[in-house]
Amino acid sequence: MKNLLIFALAVLIGVPLLRAADDGKMPPGENEAKARLEKSPRHGEFVDITVPGAKVPLKSWIVYPESKDKAPVVVVIHEIYGLSDWIRSVTDQLAADGFIAIAPDLISGMGPNGGGTDSLASRDDVVKLIRGLKDAQVVADLNAVREYGIKLPAANGKTASIGFCWGGMQSFTYSTAQPELGAAIVYYGTSPSNPADYEKIKAAVQGHYGGNDARVNATIPTAEENMKKLGKIYEPHIYEGAGHGFLRAQDNPSNAKAAKEAWPLTIAFLKEHTK
DSSP: HHHHHHHHHHHHHHHOOOTOOOOSSOOOOOGHHHHHHHTTOOEEEEEEOTTTTTTTTTTEEEEOOOOOSSSSEEEEETTTTTHHHHHHHHHHHHHTTTTTEEEEEETTTTGGGGGOOOGSSSSHHHHHHTTOOOOHHHHHHHHHHHHHTTTSSTTTEEEEEEEEEEEHHHHHHHHHOTTTSSEEEEEEEOOOSSSHHHHHHHHHEEEEEEEHHHHHHHHHHHHHHHHEEEEEEEEEEEEEEHHHHHHTOSSHHHHHHHHHHHEEEEEHHHHHHOO
């Protein structure tokens, strides 16, 4: 009864409420992302990262942990929706968990007047540009971000990647191209289809998948088979009842439950493989 009265009073006076899943110890859902960013105590800023051979730099959002010790760097690969407030809030949460986190806008310079995600009129416009990116270009961009990160005075030289949806696929792909990664986290992204790609992976890979995501989950056995055969670390987690994009879409109770289970596993895995 007490909680119900508090809820009613809060609604009456217009106080924003955090859902149970958004307890400040994991990324918020999409609807709470902007508010979380506005109240973050951590230092976050936009930086321009030069990519060799590129005409324009990558506009990137970087957040530093509040720590006296040097920290690992995590490259955050956005969804097909680009460098959104939600991706920035995930980046901030990674910093809260002890990492220097950097999220590049991989369509920097491709929008109107040389802008990126925030210059485009609609989400559909963002999706169209991201669908046109080539794997080689994405790898070159991520390498530039990683190099920028490890040269920071506050960095300890260890790196990892994490990606969501389209970015989850790219995180797995990046592990096949960058042998110095300690870990690659894949949130509901497809696995490489070519068995030869798995031979190139040096990183430990962890995947998080919604149980109601047959398109993506159909690619998990290929990863399991090849990583096991090669003696490499691949740790998939499937959350029954959750859908694609569950970490962002936490208004759905099953997605919120999956998010609560997945994030602590994510942080533990990153810490273990960026020591």
